[in-house]
Amino acid sequence: MGYSALLSGNNDPNNKGDLQEGFEMVGEPLDKATDAEIGGAGRNTWPEELPAFREAALRYYHAVYQVGKRMLPLFALALNLEANFFEEKTNKATAMLRTLSYPPQNGHASDGVIGIGAHTDWECFTILWQEPSKLALQVLNSQKEWIDAPPIPGTFVVNLGDQFARWTNGIFKSTVHRAINRSGQQRYSVPLFFGANWDARLDPIPGCVSPERPLRYEVITAGEYVKAKLAETYGH
Ligand SMILES: O=C(O)CCC(=O)C(=O)O
Numbered sequence: 001m002g003y004s005a006l007l008s009g010n011n012d013p014n015n016k017g018d019l020q021e022g023f024e025m026v027g028e029p030l031d032k033a034t035d036a037e038i039g040g041a042g043r044n045t046w047p048e049e050l051p052a053f054r055e056a057a058l059r060y061y062h063a064v065y066q067v068g069k070r071m072l073p074l075f076a077l078a079l080n081l082e083a084n085f086f087e088e089k090t091n092k093a094t095a096m097l098r099t100l101s102y103p104p105q106n107g108h109a110s111d112g113v114i115g116i117g118a119h120t121d122w123e124c125f126t127i128l129w130q131e132p133s134k135l136a137l138q139v140l141n142s143q144k145e146w147i148d149a150p151p152i153p154g155t156f157v158v159n160l161g162d163q164f165a166r167w168t169n170g171i172f173k174s175t176v177h178r179a180i181n182r183s184g185q186q187r188y189s190v191p192l193f194f195g196a197n198w199d200a201r202l203d204p205i206p207g208c209v210s211p212e213r214p215l216r217y218e219v220i221t222a223g224e225y226v227k228a229k230l231a232e233t234y235g236h
């Protein structure tokens with residue numbers, strides 16, 4: 001995990017690359033640099049020329065991670081499960097944080113290059129901070145129309161991701177979204193992807209599979225899933 005250059009990722013296979021750059025990190029304790037791989041997701045390569053960045057990014061990471069922990073019981077209750085249902089699957093939750101920068105984009109998105117192409121996020125859910133007053137994020141609704149998701153001061157956007165779709169056998173849908181920065185200025189955003197334990201199996205929750213709703217997804221671990229998606233998107 002570390003710096004990703006402009007066009008180094010491609011979230012939509014129909015596109016040619018994502019017009020964004022950023023820094024991608026997994027969790028590590030604030031007080032000591034750890035050399036160990038974190039939950040199989042890799043380790044962070046921090047920029048040497050920005051010594052304050054590590055602390056600022058990790059403080060944000062750990063604070064928003066705690067927000068994610070507190071949201072899990074809400075998802076469980078919404079599924080008519082015990083509040084602590086996801087505790088065992090997320091007591092070593094692997095979250096990834098990206099600090100993203102999008103250059104301004106002019107004209108129309110017909111040439112296969114936009115800020116981030118249409119995709120779903122891979123983890124349980126995403127807690128996204130968007131830079132105020134800069135419209136870029138869009139969400140695909142059930143009529144297949146793109147709906148703007150403008151930044152609202154003092155709020156985060158929360159998108160459901162693929163791990164929840166798998167646990168619920170498609171009852172929770174992972175939100176298809178994309179970003180096109182037509183603000184005329186550089187735009188920042190910071191998503192935290194809150195994922196299950198690296199070794200948690202994405203097997204369907206009891207009650208989510210029935211004759212009317214047969215098993216939709218092959219059962220693999222959260223780590224295997226994220227690794228495969230990383231390879232698809234970044235080729236590494
Ligand atoms: O920049 C945004 O608003 C969205 C970023 C995003 O969807 C992602 O990194 O997965």
Ligand SMILES: [Fe+2]
Binds near residue numbers: 119121177
């Ligand atoms: Fe996303």
